[in-house]
Amino acid sequence: xxxxxxxxxxxxxxxxxxxxxxxxxxxxxxxxxxxxxxxxxxxxxxxxxxxxxxxxxxxxxxxxxxxxxxxxxxxxxxxxxxxxxxxxxxxxxxxxxxxxxxxxxxxxxxxxxxxxxxxxxxxxxxxxxxxxxxxxxxxxxxxxxxxxxxxxxxxxxxxxxxxxxxxxxxxxxxxxxxxxxxxxxxxxxxxxxxxxxxxxxxxxxxxxxxxxxxxxxxxxxxxxxxxxxxxxxxxxxxxxxxxxxxxxxxxxxxxxxxxxxxxxxxxxxxxxxxxxxxxxxxxxxxxxxxxxxxxxxxxxxxxxxxxxxxxxxxxxxxxxxxxxxxxxxxxxxxxxxxxxxxxxxxxxxxxxxxxxxxxxxxxxxxxxxxxxxxxxxxxxxxxxxxxxxxxxxxxxxxxxxxxxxxxxxxxxxxxxxxxxxxxxxxxxxxxxxxxxxxxxxxxxxxxxxxxxxxxxxxxxxxxxxxxxxxxxxxxxxxxxxxxxxxxxxxxxxxxxxxxxxxxxxxxxxxxxxxxxxxxxxxxxxxxxxxxxxxxxxxxxxxxxxxxxxxxxxxxxxxxxxxxxxxxxxxxxxxxxxxxxxxxxxxxxxxxxxxxxxxxxxxxxxxxxxxxxxxxxxxxxxxxxxxxxxxxxxxxxxxxxxxxxxxxxxxxxxxxxxxxxxxxxxxxxxxxxxxxxxxxxxxxxxxxxxxxxxxxxxxxxxxxxxxxxxxxxxxxxxxxxxxxxxxxxx
Numbered sequence: 001x002x003x004x005x006x007x008x009x010x011x012x013x014x015x016x017x018x019x020x021x022x023x024x025x026x027x028x029x030x031x032x033x034x035x036x037x038x039x040x041x042x043x044x045x046x047x048x049x050x051x052x053x054x055x056x057x058x059x060x061x062x063x064x065x066x067x068x069x070x071x072x073x074x075x076x077x078x079x080x081x082x083x084x085x086x087x088x089x090x091x092x093x094x095x096x097x098x099x100x101x102x103x104x105x106x107x108x109x110x111x112x113x114x115x116x117x118x119x120x121x122x123x124x125x126x127x128x129x130x131x132x133x134x135x136x137x138x139x140x141x142x143x144x145x146x147x148x149x150x151x152x153x154x155x156x157x158x159x160x161x162x163x164x165x166x167x168x169x170x171x172x173x174x175x176x177x178x179x180x181x182x183x184x185x186x187x188x189x190x191x192x193x194x195x196x197x198x199x200x201x202x203x204x205x206x207x208x209x210x211x212x213x214x215x216x217x218x219x220x221x222x223x224x225x226x227x228x229x230x231x232x233x234x235x236x237x238x239x240x241x242x243x244x245x246x247x248x249x250x251x252x253x254x255x256x257x258x259x260x261x262x263x264x265x266x267x268x269x270x271x272x273x274x275x276x277x278x279x280x281x282x283x284x285x286x287x288x289x290x291x292x293x294x295x296x297x298x299x300x301x302x303x304x305x306x307x308x309x310x311x312x313x314x315x316x317x318x319x320x321x322x323x324x325x326x327x328x329x330x331x332x333x334x335x336x337x338x339x340x341x342x343x344x345x346x347x348x349x350x351x352x353x354x355x356x357x358x359x360x361x362x363x364x365x366x367x368x369x370x371x372x373x374x375x376x377x378x379x380x381x382x383x384x385x386x387x388x389x390x391x392x393x394x395x396x397x398x399x400x401x402x403x404x405x406x407x408x409x410x411x412x413x414x415x416x417x418x419x420x421x422x423x424x425x426x427x428x429x430x431x432x433x434x435x436x437x438x439x440x441x442x443x444x445x446x447x448x449x450x451x452x453x454x455x456x457x458x459x460x461x462x463x464x465x466x467x468x469x470x471x472x473x474x475x476x477x478x479x480x481x482x483x484x485x486x487x488x489x490x491x492x493x494x495x496x497x498x499x500x501x502x503x504x505x506x507x508x509x510x511x512x513x514x515x516x517x518x519x520x521x522x523x524x525x526x527x528x529x530x531x532x533x534x535x536x537x538x539x540x541x542x543x544x545x546x547x548x549x550x551x552x553x554x555x556x557x558x559x560x561x562x563x564x565x566x567x568x569x570x571x572x573x574x575x576x577x578x579x580x581x582x583x584x585x586x587x588x589x590x591x592x593x594x595x596x597x598x599x600x601x602x603x604x605x606x607x608x609x610x611x612x613x614x615x616x617x618x619x620x621x622x623x624x625x626x627x628x629x630x631x632x633x634x635x636x637x638x639x640x641x642x643x644x645x646x647x648x649x650x651x652x653x654x655x656x657x658x659x660x661x662x663x664x665x666x667x668x669x670x671x672x673x674x675x676x677x678x679x680x681x682x683x684x685x686x687x688x689x690x691x692x693x694x695x696x697x698x699x700x701x702x703x704x705x706x707x708x709x710x711x712x713x714x715x716x717x718x719x720x721x722x723x724x725x726x727x728x729x
Contacts, residue, residue, distance in 0.1 A: 038086035131454025140423035140459035167240035170226035173219035195647035244307035269658030281333030290341020328372035407446025414452035422663035423459020426520035507546035571716035616668035617708035624669030
């Protein structure tokens, strides 16, 4: 019987016998469809050494992603049921077997000339999907990314186990085709769109015609880019979520079709000319336009399964007051209209919606209201991203949204966090909460429809420790012991963990990484105290000591790039806190007409901020220059380059409406070129001309004049030690 089985396997080509009579894996075409995309990711990370890894396909008993790792006698074997599973298996080996790490600010790849032994380990994710990105990440981080940058991000996703990202590029190019088919003029439609950095809020119906218009060159560029993105995602067997029609139309649509019923929507304090208009749920146009959009999308990019549509993000829904029955009827109509518009274009499609607004406006979205909106949609044709599962505890002070709504009444759902708002670079996050709470959802009665876990940061390339933790959480149904985990994190990131490094991370867990809020900003970033959107940087004495402990490890770790990056960033936050203390004294002195104290305190604040600016000039991410360079690269002439730079700089400074300083960044170049001069104008200039000064800064092309330190680690240690004591108030 055994001989017959071996003969059968040999005929199928699953195994072969070599000269030493050992059995070795060979690959079928289907196997290579899984193994070779994964090998490509690994090879882009470690080079030709990836060719020496034995990759193989294994089935998954649960149907969810599974990987298996084993290394012995300098032979590394990674098996998985999907490309992402294999990539995750390799990254797990890199971390646990080799003490390595892959992050946005750089990588720690140890010597891989010999594969360290690794006892066989098999891991299965408790989730079908590991979700990533936020609609607004496409504004706060990604608006001007190139394919080169996107390729790195997709590789990062695969290594970190993500298989369900948002893929929203080229939305407007497809929408333009739809509106033109319906008789609207191209120029009118391009003016309806916003500038690239603001497109997320246009897509959600928050604003129109702001910082635009778009051009044919932009649309063509984005179409090409989305092809590259989706081709790579499909190659890696991702399940990308792509855009659908959400009901928002150009005002010119009503001029073309005067009988159409529209509701006007306002958001963020923007003037009337930027308001959005949404179709009535009973309008036949809802289905027709939605169908056209998906048909045009799939004609360009091929079949997709998951379609995102958010109709009322942070906006009042047009329903009558004090009439619950009518409210439920209208909500049911909107739910049905959105779903039917997607179904008309692709009967197999699943409607995906962000659940942020169900918590943010929890008084409106009570149980009967959400039940009404979801009621007409088949359970297997909708997925809800419970976007911000930390917000009920730390901001809204309500029960978890998924719990209140009973796992969303039978619909598939994803448990998600929003660890970042606006791409702010403050060090923040509630690591212990993240480590422990997903397991509670998995142990709940609503696990059956809990299909995914992930994160929806508004901006990325910050707080890398958070995303390493969330990556690991995607592969376990148990709570993670954060104290043990953080020691392993430091070992993988720096290659060594001196005693003072352990102390530093313990104190970071007790301070900045035990805080959460929407507005962690310095006062010098908002010019004056923001009494409407309150928030602060964690200045706990434990954080200040953590920075000193971290810097004390320089002698043994200074050759590690990730240590240097983190040391610079931690020192920048430390000195930013001290600069804030001096600036607050200057503001108080200004109110009290104490010009001597005002001048002395302001000068000390400016001096410290200038040092922060120079320190961060040596950081790979925390600089204004790359942000501007990405934007300008999309322009085909000087005028376009200037337009895109204005768009990019506006978003991270004055924003628009009532949203100023929301995307506050502690970036080299931004500090010296914008924050310091604005502070000076506020304290010593004509405040009546301040808005014009800000507009002039945005419109003037940026030139980087920041001189980095020759030895930033040495300067960081000197400055931190010099300013370790509290500032006298």
